[in-house]
Amino acid sequence: MNLNNIKNQFPIFSKKINGKSLVYLDSSNSSQKPVNVLNKLDEFYRHEFSNVGRSIHFLAVKATNKYDETRASIKNFINAKSKDEIIFTKNATESINLVASTFGQQYVNEGDEILITELEHHSNYVPWHYLRKLKGAVIKFAPINKDGDIEIDKFQKLITSKTKIIGITHISNVTGTIVPVKEIVEIAHKKNIPVLIDGCQGAPHLKIDVQDIDCDFYVMSAHKIYGPTGVGILYGKKKWLENLPPYIGGGGMINEVKKEKITYASLPTKYEAGTMPTAEVIAFNESIKFMNSIGIENLMNHEKELTNYALEKLKKMNSVKLVGNPKNKAGVISFTIKGIHPHDIATILDEDGVAIRAGQHCCQILHEKLNLSATARASFGVYNTKEDIDILCKAIENCRKVFESK
Amino acid sequence: MDLKELYQDIILDHGKSPRNFGKCKGYSHKGKGHNPLCGDQVEVYLKLNSNQKVEDLTFEGSGCAISIASTSIMTELVKGKSFESAKKIIDEFLNMIKNTKEINSTELNEDQKTKIMSLSGVKQYPMRVKCATLGWHTLISAMDKKKEEVNTEVTD
Numbered sequence: 001m002n003l004n005n006i007k008n009q010f011p012i013f014s015k016k017i018n019g020k021s022l023v024y025l026d027s028s029n030s031s032q033k034p035v036n037v038l039n040k041l042d043e044f045y046r047h048e049f050s051n052v053g054r055s056i057h058f059l060a061v062k063a064t065n066k067y068d069e070t071r072a073s074i075k076n077f078i079n080a081k082s083k084d085e086i087i088f089t090k091n092a093t094e095s096i097n098l099v100a101s102t103f104g105q106q107y108v109n110e111g112d113e114i115l116i117t118e119l120e121h122h123s124n125y126v127p128w129h130y131l132r133k134l135k136g137a138v139i140k141f142a143p144i145n146k147d148g149d150i151e152i153d154k155f156q157k158l159i160t161s162k163t164k165i166i167g168i169t170h171i172s173n174v175t176g177t178i179v180p181v182k183e184i185v186e187i188a189h190k191k192n193i194p195v196l197i198d199g200c201q202g203a204p205h206l207k208i209d210v211q212d213i214d215c216d217f218y219v220m221s222a223h224k225i226y227g228p229t230g231v232g233i234l235y236g237k238k239k240w241l242e243n244l245p246p247y248i249g250g251g252g253m254i255n256e257v258k259k260e261k262i263t264y265a266s267l268p269t270k271y272e273a274g275t276m277p278t279a280e281v282i283a284f285n286e287s288i289k290f291m292n293s294i295g296i297e298n299l300m301n302h303e304k305e306l307t308n309y310a311l312e313k314l315k316k317m318n319s320v321k322l323v324g325n326p327k328n329k330a331g332v333i334s335f336t337i338k339g340i341h342p343h344d345i346a347t348i349l350d351e352d353g354v355a356i357r358a359g360q361h362c363c364q365i366l367h368e369k370l371n372l373s374a375t376a377r378a379s380f381g382v383y384n385t386k387e388d389i390d391i392l393c394k395a396i397e398n399c400r401k402v403f404e405s406k
Numbered sequence: 407m408d409l410k411e412l413y414q415d416i417i418l419d420h421g422k423s424p425r426n427f428g429k430c431k432g433y434s435h436k437g438k439g440h441n442p443l444c445g446d447q448v449e450v451y452l453k454l455n456s457n458q459k460v461e462d463l464t465f466e467g468s469g470c471a472i473s474i475a476s477t478s479i480m481t482e483l484v485k486g487k488s489f490e491s492a493k494k495i496i497d498e499f500l501n502m503i504k505n506t507k508e509i510n511s512t513e514l515n516e517d518q519k520t521k522i523m524s525l526s527g528v529k530q531y532p533m534r535v536k537c538a539t540l541g542w543h544t545l546i547s548a549m550d551k552k553k554e555e556v557n558t559e560v561t562d
Contacts, residue, residue: 339422341470343444344413347531351409359444367445373468374445402413403471 003294003302007383009034020353023388023395028173028201028332028379029357030223034290037227040283052278053252053269067278070285071268077288078218079209080235084267087234087241088276092200093123095219095234096167098271099196100127102244103165110136113162115193117142117150118369119172119179122362124198128167138162144369148175148324156187166195170202174363174375175324176307176332178206182213189214194240200224204381205303205330207296210235226382227287228280234271241267248273299382303331306380310389317393319400323375331380334361337396340403342376348402349376352395411527412534413471416479421471426481430462437548439467439540439556446473446537446558450544458489463545470537476525477541483518484545493549496542502526503538 007013010032013022024032044066050059052067071086080086089095108114114128118141131137140163142155150168159166166188171178181202185195194216202208203220210218217240222231236244246253246264250273255263264270291299310333314320323334337345342358349356357377360367367373378392433451440447446469453462463481467474480499484492491513499522502509507526509519528538536558543556 343446343470343534343537344421344472347412347534348409360442364442364445373447402409403418 003298003382004385006294007385009036009290010383011035011038013383017353017355018351023352023354023384023391025378025380025384025388025392026355026357027204027224027381027384028361028377030229031204031226031381032383033228034226034287036286036290037283040286041228041279044279044282049279051275063278063282066282066285067276070281070288073285073288074233074235077208077291078203078235079211081211082238085235085238085241087236087268087271088281089232089234089271090230090277091223091232092198092219092221093127093232095217095232096123096196096198097127097130098234098247099165099217099219099236099244100131102247103194103240104131104135104137105245106243108135108137108164111138111162112164113138113140113160114165114167115140115142115155115158115163116167117155117169117179118144118365119148119150119169119175119177120167120363120365121169121173121198121200122364123200124167124169124196125365137164141365142168144177144366146324146370148172148177148326148370150177150179150184152180152183152187155184159188159191159193163191163193166193167198168195169198169200171205171330171332172324172326172363172366173201173332173379174334174361174366174377175326176329176334176379177324177326178328178330180328181215185214201330201332206300216240222280222284222287225284225287226290227284228277230277231280231284238267241271246270246273250274294382302382303380303384306384306386306389307331307333309386310378310380310392313389313393317396320396323370323372331384332377333379334375334377336372336375337399340399342374344403345376345396345399348399349392349395352391352398354392354395356392408527412531414524414527416521416524417471417475420475420478424465424474424478426462426464426478426485427466428464429466430464433462433464435548435551437544437546437552437556439544439547439558441469441473441536441540441558443558444470444537446470446540448473448477448541448544450477450541450548452545452548454489460485460487460489460492465541465544469540470534472525472528472534473537473540476528476538477544479521479525480541480545483514483522487513489549492545496546499525499542500539503528503535 050063052064196217218235253273346358435452448467
């Protein structure tokens with residue numbers, strides 16, 4: 001598979017930004033969409049639309065089957081044991097809220113502990129904070145070192161007899177740290193503590209095997225995996241999902257409804273109340289087909305090569321300071337430039353058609369720890385090329401010129 | 407869009423060497439502002455004398471060139487003005503940054519108008535308007551003796 005021509009599959013790259021070709025380096029935020037995903041959305045709404053799981057007419061049956069095909073594809077994509085372990089949500093954030101809320105209701109009491117890390121995105125902290133407020137639980141933060149790696153021995157020491165659940169990211173969306181999740185799950189399981197992995201940055205860039213990792217929950221957002229917005233995925237081991245209480249109540253998720261009593265549907269429908277983002281779920285199957293057509297190994301090699309190339313070039317630029325230096329790093333590079341605020345960097349780079357993100361990337365805890373008020377971030381997707389990195393470096397030079405002019 | 411219009415020399419100058427930076431002695435009003443999206447923080451200190459005149463106006467904080475320059479220019483223009491006149495200047499500035507290219511001011515002289523209009527290019531960058539207005543909203547909060555912090559995601 002020739003990855004050099006992959007941009008052709010993404011219509012957005014034919015668009016000019018400020019008269020320049022688009023260099024999109026914001027895939028950690030959200031990825032662009034290949035044409036097969038866009039076509040599927042259009043085709044479904046135009047020719048195949050119906051709600052799923054309810055009516056029995058021709059279109060409804062077809063749509064229901066397609067909807068379930070995506071579930072089966074995801075099951076294979078992350079190697080889950082059963083299709084019933086794949087729940088559709090709005091996004092990864094909702095998936096984490098679902099677990100924090102239902103697991104918290106059932107298993108967390110006053111004084112119990114939830115262990116997360118300093119790397120976490122707000123979406124893997126705020127839902128646990130709700131639980132802290134509601135139940136009087138305690139949240140502990142496993143520290144990172146200056147390189148942005150979790151210190152496993154310190155992590156281990158924070159596990160106590162009161163630890164009820166552990167939440168960790170698979171890849172940091174700031175430092176690009178690839179967290180040794182399998183090792184952490186092993187440590188946790190020795191003490192019978194379940195682990196939730198925030199796979200938002202993991203799923204688009206790594207080979208995911210939830211049975212091999214042995215995690216209890218794994219969450220993802222389709223829009224970061226070349227798919228539509230509005231679709232999140234929660235993987236949960238059956239033993240948990242079957243026993244946890246339902247989350248959002250309404251149509252579709254019930255079994256029997258009486259005036260005095262309600263029973264709930266079995267998995268996965270138990271957690272899919274109301275009309276779901278049907279077209280988006282169906283189109284998301286095309287994203288997985290796209291990923292499979294490239295081959296996850298090819299994709300990983302491509303992104304590794306890009307990351308190494310970018311790191312090498314950026315390290316040569318004296319004004320650029322890289323944030324973190326983790327042992328295993330994914331294609332997420334945060335940096336600062338002496339004397340230029342990240343927001344100004346982002347505006348000036350944009351003028352050259354280079355789209356990066358600036359700010360705290362929903363990680364205030366991490367920025368505070370690293371003593372940074374904000375950072376600029378370039379993050380890669382399958383469509384990026386070495387030429388994109390060259391343009392980024394030139395744009396950074398240009399940025400310095402703008403600020404040096406005074 | 408032209409970057410030169412946004413990053414004019416005067417803005418780069420104030421961004422790098424902000425005027426009236428620090429905490430002034432004997433301030434009577436204090437305000438705190440925060441932009442949670444980018445992490446900008448600003449604290450404004452105002453000393454009002456017995457004649458209701460802004461005797462001193464300073465600020466501290468961290469932020470992008472636009473936010474620091476805008477706050478720095480604000481302190482220069484508002485210092486020495488009466489309380490009422492200061493309020494008018496703030497309104498005139500906010501109106502310019504959101505609606506008009508020129509500043510309509512009854513309170514500022516031509517030089518001061520030129521200075522403040524160096525910020526009008528921000529209007530073409532909607533995502534950056536909050537950077538330019540953070541210090542000004544924080545000054546309003548200080549003058550009104552509001553206790554809570556100004557938050558760009560809560561104010562308009």
